[in-house]
Amino acid sequence: MEKKKSLRILCPNGHLGFAPTKEESFFLGVATKPDYYCCDSGSDDIGPAALGRDVSVSPAAWQRHDVELMLLAARRQGVPMLIGSAGDTGTKSRVDLYVKMVAELAAKHDLPPFRLAWFYSDVDKACLRAMMERGVVIEGLDGRPPLSFEELERTVRVVAVAGVHPFQKALEAGADVIIGGRSSDCAIFAAAALHEGFSADLAYYLGKVLECASFCAEPYAGKESVIGTITDEAVYVTAMHPQQRCTVASVAGHAMYERANPFFEHVAGGVLDMRACRYEQVEEKTCKITGPLFRPDEKSVRVKLEGAGKVGERFVGIAGIRDPYSIAHVDEMIAWARRQVQERFSGTDYDLHYHVYGRNAILKELEPRVDGDPHEVCVVVEGIAGEAALAEEVALIGTRQLFYARLPEVKGTAGSVAFLFDEVLPAPPVYTWTLNHVVPVDDPLELFPLFSAEVRKGVLEGETRL
């Protein structure tokens, strides 16, 4: 294959399906005939519950809308399309969902046959346990201790975060459409650029700048398309929306977005160093970037693991307070209600949380405004327990007893809170992130089983493991 002088990749959405792709800027991008369509469809931002429960948080209709846009554009042009972190979590069930969606859309639009590849990112807990028993240390990230057997035990599901490796292998095998399990956002784009022979330094930067689509442009607008161009010398990024521009400020600013540090981006296989990046406005809507460096891992490849463990079932109660005396003493009201729950369930395992909206529900201990009482507050009560019936009763006592809270000087003696309704609401079960760790592997492909098939009239033919 002859190496292209430049490669252009369109990113339609910073999280495919989470909110629908905006079509105007997408089709403006399509009209320029990009070489690849790449997008991630997942995030750990959505919390541990989706991974734990193995569900999407995006409606299927939105996912289908976005996949359909990309698939039709890519197949009409005959260029590759890559999606990573399928269905929000990138678990096997979500990859299978997207594979099925692609096949159905191929049938619906009578697309000519094409090669589909997909890989899974799920990690068997038994595998991790065996590694740990062999003495492999699963290091914690962000100040966490190494993975313990106890933490692994309470984990219900684990995914590994893929780097470029499975995407590159699929492209080498001639894949037209790739559906990836959990992946590093930037690797989806970098894999395409590496496959086309561009340098790792610029390829990983290209991925980093494109992965949130129009978040690297200004003014602020999500879900709009951007196009990144890579050459042997630089990366260029261009906003497709008529009112958006990629500027030095917006592109440099994006390097900071949702990362602890604007200078480094870690992926399976190495780290992108952006300390020496230079940004230059070359056209009204286009910013040029030079100077990023990619440093590969030296020995084994370190792959990030994400895992979720279940905490319990949950019910939620809601109560409002308007009496200024009660508001000033809301902590005493909460303490009263807590005691009533304790008396009923002493010795039982449950969790009870109070969030006082109007005071500090959002910032909690970080809230600097501690004086001055608001004129009304909303108390949200969360009861959490292993069994739903217990969670419901914890939340119900914890909420209803606010009504009966005994404050010595309260004027209103007919009930201390205002209810929207006097039941509690079933809420999604609670999970927690048990794994934010890295595992060292010799062959990064061993964690990501890769498959391929021909899609012909909506049917997968000749499925093989690559």
Place this chain on the structure above:
Amino acid sequence: MKTKRLASIAKTVRSKNAGVDKITFDVIFPDDHAYRRVCASGVLEKKRIAALFRIDEERITDHVYFDPAKAVKFTIRRRVPSGGPGETDLFGCQQYAPLLEIEVPWEDEAE
């Protein structure tokens, strides 16, 4: 000394999860002048931020002056991972609000 609220100087003030264990804060300025002036005032130094949020400095894991974006960026370790029991800001995206009210020493300059 006259002061001006950070909200009326900065172009962008935001917070967001940085992974599952941290929340990162970005204060981005419209021009180099405003950026330099606020940096020089010291209001966004690590110890001042720790005092504002009433946390130990060691909970601030990263703190950088990022010239290409004319931005001050810092990151705070979460007390518990995102989305766990008792979570009220899953994306960490409302934690920046106290920064808006920072009073920056701001003597009017001769035009």
